[in-house]
């Protein structure tokens with residue numbers, strides 16, 4: 001990593017609103033960080049300008065991009081208003097920019113009780129750099145009802161619920177959807193909610209059945225792409241690289257390329273075209289069926 005970046009970047013699609021994706025689930029270990037880092041990698045590989053924001057004091061996404069902040073400002077200092085976001089941005093592999101995290105981020109959680117609208121701080125900070133990126137990917141901590149996740153959800157244009165295709169995942173996903181609805185209602189916001197299945201092992205009957213159940217429950221809000229289990233996805237963070245930089249042709253690289261293509265189709269500039277087509281010609285829409293305030 002080099003720090004901090006000072007070269008102004010322009011979004012590849014000037015004039016198009018920045019897409020901010022919040023990757024959430026109140027459960028740990030379901031693949032949020034893996035999806036955040038490698039979705040960012042896949043989008044960056046398509047030439048998109050991507051900023052990854054590590055919202056977790058455990059800083060797993062930061063480490064997964066090979067970053068170990070010492071004295072440089074991080075998201076903690078940005079949210080505590082001790083630094084500007086531009087000062088905290090670091091350049092990562094594949095051209096991904098990163099706002100790193102560190103354990104001190106818990107100080108913001110503690111301070112939040114005394115602050116007015118602490119949940120708005122990420123959004124306000126991102127406003128300063130929104131011309132420089134096409135996508136912001138926010139990796140959330142497991143506490144979905146905490147102030148860090150609230151910041152991600154307040155800033156986001158879409159929330160991606162990351163669901164491990166394992167035991168009890170449907171119940172967990174429904175519970176997570178309820179939390180998203182509550183936060184959305186409290187914030188007076190609606191954002192689109194999409195569901196990504198991860199850690200999928202086709203050989204397990206349970207996983208196959210759960211995937212069917214998730215599709216049945218979430219319908220068009222469910223991405224067609226599912227992220228399969230892959231040894232490469234465990235190896236990549238250990239060497240501080242997105243999987244695309246470790247192995248350009250492994251199945252994890254393919255899965256994330258497919259996910260990024262779906263994401264770009266739904267939320268990228270082509271989605272504007274799809275909406276226009278729908279308005280004028282009644283073409284099928286790629287927009288999801290669920291919003292945070294849907295009663296599901």
Ligand SMILES: Nc1ncnc2c1ncn2[C@@H]1O[C@H](COP(=O)(O)OP(=O)(O)O)[C@@H](O)[C@H]1O
Nearest residue numbers: 028029030031032033034199228229230233234
């Ligand atoms: N598709 C996958 N295949 C193999 N291992 C995975 C996959 N997704 C995540 N993992 C591993 O599972 C663990 C938890 O994943 P992580 O992305 O850190 O979850 P979370 O951020 O939700 O806590 C990590 O060790 C990660 O390397």
Ligand SMILES: [Mg+2]
Nearest residue numbers: 032033056060
């Ligand atoms: Mg994580």
